[in-house]
Amino acid sequence: MNLKTSFFLAYTSIKRGSKGTLVMTILIMTLAYVNLVFISSIFGGIVEAINKESINNQYSNIVIEPEIDKKYIDNKDAIQLIDTVPGIIASSAHYIDSTSISYDEYNDGNDIKKGKWVLKSIDIEDEVKVTEVHNSMIEGSYLESTDRDQIIIGKEIAGGHGGSLEHLSLGGVSVGDKIDVSFSNNIKRTYTVKGIFSVKSTQVDQMAFITKKEMESVLKVHNLASEILVKIDNVGEENIYINEIRNLGLRNEDIKRWDELMGFTSSASSSFIMISLILGIIGTIVAGVTIFIIIFVSVVNKRRQIGILKAIGMRESTIILSFVVQALFYAIVGIVLGVSFILFVLRPLFLANPLDFPVGWVSLKVTFNIIRISNISLLLASLVGGFFPAFRGARESILKSIWG
Amino acid sequence: MIIEVKNLKKTYEGRVPTHALKNINFGIKKGEFVALMGRSGSGKSTLLHQLGLLDTPTSGEIIMNGNNLVLLDEKKKSEFRLKELGYVFQSYALLPELTALESVYLPLMLLGVTKKEYIKKASEMLDKVGLGDRLQHLPREMSGGEQQRVAIARALVNSPAILFADEPTANLDTESSEVILKLFKKLNKEIGQTIVMVTHEPDDKKYVDRVIWLKDGVIES
Ligand SMILES: Nc1ncnc2c1ncn2[C@@H]1O[C@H](COP(=O)(O)OP(=O)(O)OP(=O)(O)O)[C@@H](O)[C@H]1O
Numbered sequence: 035m036n037l038k039t040s041f042f043l044a045y046t047s048i049k050r051g052s053k054g055t056l057v058m059t060i061l062i063m064t065l066a067y068v069n070l071v072f073i074s075s076i077f078g079g080i081v082e083a084i085n086k087e088s089i090n091n092q093y094s095n096i097v098i099e100p101e102i103d104k105k106y107i108d109n110k111d112a113i114q115l116i117d118t119v120p121g122i123i124a125s126s127a128h129y130i131d132s133t134s135i136s137y138d139e140y141n142d143g144n145d146i147k148k149g150k151w152v153l154k155s156i157d158i159e160d161e162v163k164v165t166e167v168h169n170s171m172i173e174g175s176y177l178e179s180t181d182r183d184q185i186i187i188g189k190e191i192a193g194g195h196g197g198s199l200e201h202l203s204l205g206g207v208s209v210g211d212k213i214d215v216s217f218s219n220n221i222k223r224t225y226t227v228k229g230i231f232s233v234k235s236t237q238v239d240q241m242a243f244i245t246k247k248e249m250e251s252v253l254k255v256h257n258l259a260s261e262i263l264v265k266i267d268n269v270g271e272e273n274i275y276i277n278e279i280r281n282l283g284l285r286n287e288d289i290k291r292w293d294e295l296m297g298f299t300s301s302a303s304s305s306f307i308m309i310s311l312i313l314g315i316i317g318t319i320v321a322g323v324t325i326f327i328i329i330f331v332s333v334v335n336k337r338r339q340i341g342i343l344k345a346i347g348m349r350e351s352t353i354i355l356s357f358v359v360q361a362l363f364y365a366i367v368g369i370v371l372g373v374s375f376i377l378f379v380l381r382p383l384f385l386a387n388p389l390d391f392p393v394g395w396v397s398l399k400v401t402f403n404i405i406r407i408s409n410i411s412l413l414l415a416s417l418v419g420g421f422f423p424a425f426r427g428a429r430e431s432i433l434k435s436i437w438g
Numbered sequence: 439m440i441i442e443v444k445n446l447k448k449t450y451e452g453r454v455p456t457h458a459l460k461n462i463n464f465g466i467k468k469g470e471f472v473a474l475m476g477r478s479g480s481g482k483s484t485l486l487h488q489l490g491l492l493d494t495p496t497s498g499e500i501i502m503n504g505n506n507l508v509l510l511d512e513k514k515k516s517e518f519r520l521k522e523l524g525y526v527f528q529s530y531a532l533l534p535e536l537t538a539l540e541s542v543y544l545p546l547m548l549l550g551v552t553k554k555e556y557i558k559k560a561s562e563m564l565d566k567v568g569l570g571d572r573l574q575h576l577p578r579e580m581s582g583g584e585q586q587r588v589a590i591a592r593a594l595v596n597s598p599a600i601l602f603a604d605e606p607t608a609n610l611d612t613e614s615s616e617v618i619l620k621l622f623k624k625l626n627k628e629i630g631q632t633i634v635m636v637t638h639e640p641d642d643k644k645y646v647d648r649v650i651w652l653k654d655g656v657i658e659s
């Protein structure tokens with residue numbers, strides 16, 4: 035094999051060959067590459083949107099629940115210390131109660147709509163540091179620390195906001211309306227709806243919130259918690275923080291990462307990853323077949339030249355390599371143009387205009403890993419796609435190549 | 439003898455096998471300019487292909503420097519063609535994407551000669567065939583005769599022991615043909631280049647030292 039000659043032949047045939055073919059080939063490679071990266075990135079974006087939604091509005095990063103057989107987390111000293119752990123941004127303790135909520139639209143005792151929903155209490159100052167529900171009010175406003183007879187409810191409870199569980203809702207509650215809440219200890223209270231929120235998670239949209247003070251007065255408890263959400267600096271290092279939280283004294287509490295709690299949504303994510311993988315493999319094969327055809331046509335056109343090169347003493351391997359170098363050249367130019375197009379055109383476009391998916395706002399998640407895997411895929415595809423036709427062409431006998 | 443052929447046979451298998459070469463025995467001396475002549479279909483090209491290691495004979499020996507070349511493997515044959523043999527085909531077998539200079543230095547590049555050296559040698563060779571002013575021309579920018587001279591320069595740039603040419607002037611007009619034949623004669627005289635040339639033209643006899651006549655795959659004289 036003579037590397038220099040292979041590169042020389044590849045160089046001259048790219049430089050002096052048909053410009054139209056060259057442009058078309060590079061365009062096809064660029065598209066094949068953009069296709070690979072785009073598919074992985076959009077699915078990456080969907081998975082990220084799902085995860086973000088769970089973290090921002092439901093679980094934050096870590097959820098602490100009481101020991102088995104206990105109703106509350108009662109280690110008050112430890113709860114106080116959670117926020118002091120370096121790397122933990124904030125924590126928010128909730129009381130949770132299963133309640134029955136009813137709404138008497140005309141205040142006449144007739145046609146009362148009711149249902150069972152989860153009611154949580156929040157400490158406003160802590161909660162806004164941990165979740166994003168306060169940014170998702172579609173009507174009215176968020177709770178304030180001093181609120182006592184006010185409640186905020188998700189759109190699936192309120193109804194009339196296009197939720198997916200409309201038939202179970204209160205059928206169109208608005209801000210200012212009064213609703214009756216019956217707690218699990220049979221205490222009943224009436225609250226004025228202060229705000230209605232809508233996030234992308236149906237589960238969260240089926241919740242209602244009151245202030246901590248109000249809940250403590252109903253449940254007759256003080257400074258306990260049914261669950262504590264913990265927000266940390268570095269997503270991905272949840273386990274480290276779980277250890278630190280345990281070391282604070284919460285030894286037997288049930289502490290989980292957000293992704294352990296996702297359940298259904300997480301299995302949806304892994305289906306998306308699977309689909310993206312399959313599409314990626316198909317994309318790679320299509321790119322490989324495209325390169326195969328391009329090099330095949332080139333080999334057929336140069337059949338006689340190949341014979342002549344062999345006649346003057348060029349090794350088959352040198353000839354094959356010259357075609358493979360060409361194939362790799364197309365792939366590399368395709369990658370460079372593709373990466374530029376994605377990073378400078380597609381990605382900014384999507385970041386500026388994310389897609390409104392049911393699972394969240396989806397934009398392109400172009401990661402270094404996606405770029406790297408796509409690069410390797412396209413290079414491998416062009417290596418294989420370039421090699422086989424070149425191998426066949428170069429293996430033909432000299433006389434056949436030259437005279438048919 | 440620079441090359442010796444013993445009991446060479448070539449049969450093209452097919453529905454009806456063609457015995458293109460039946461039992462060829464001859465030798466060529468170093469520095470000889472030999473013409474291979476005979477009717478169409480007599481086996482001239484077939485013989486040249488066997489001698490030039492472009493094909494594998496059915497049986498027999500081709501001996502150079504005491505080695506039977508028929509027994510070499512493909513890699514060795516390829517190396518042998520590069521270092522010891524030169525070819526000129528009937529139609530100008532140039533790569534359309536290479537300039538005259540590039541075509542000629544390609545074999546030197548394969549040998550691993552330095553850039554400076556191969557450009558110098560290839561330029562000199564093109565000068566020798568009268569194309570010193572066409573170095574940067576692509577095949578499509580040259581006449582048939584000029585292209586054929588580029589092919590000759592390419593065949594000779596590695597100083598092959600033998601130059602093979604299969605009807606090198608068949609596609610050229612009388613004038614261009616004469617230029618090529620005179621060039622062969624000159625190379626044969628000046629550098630003692632051994633040349634084996636297939637030709638149809640009885641007139642070409644005047645340029646060569648000896649004619650080998652083929653008839654139906656057998657040497658007549
Ligand atoms: N690839 C092949 N397969 C089968 N038969 C072949 C093949 N090549 C040549 N022949 C046959 O072998 C014989 C010799 O052919 P060859 O080409 O050597 O003749 P030639 O003397 O060069 O003729 P021409 O002067 O027309 O070039 C012919 O009968 C030809 O038909």
Ligand SMILES: [Mg+2]
Pocket residue numbers: 482483484
């Ligand atoms: Mg012939």
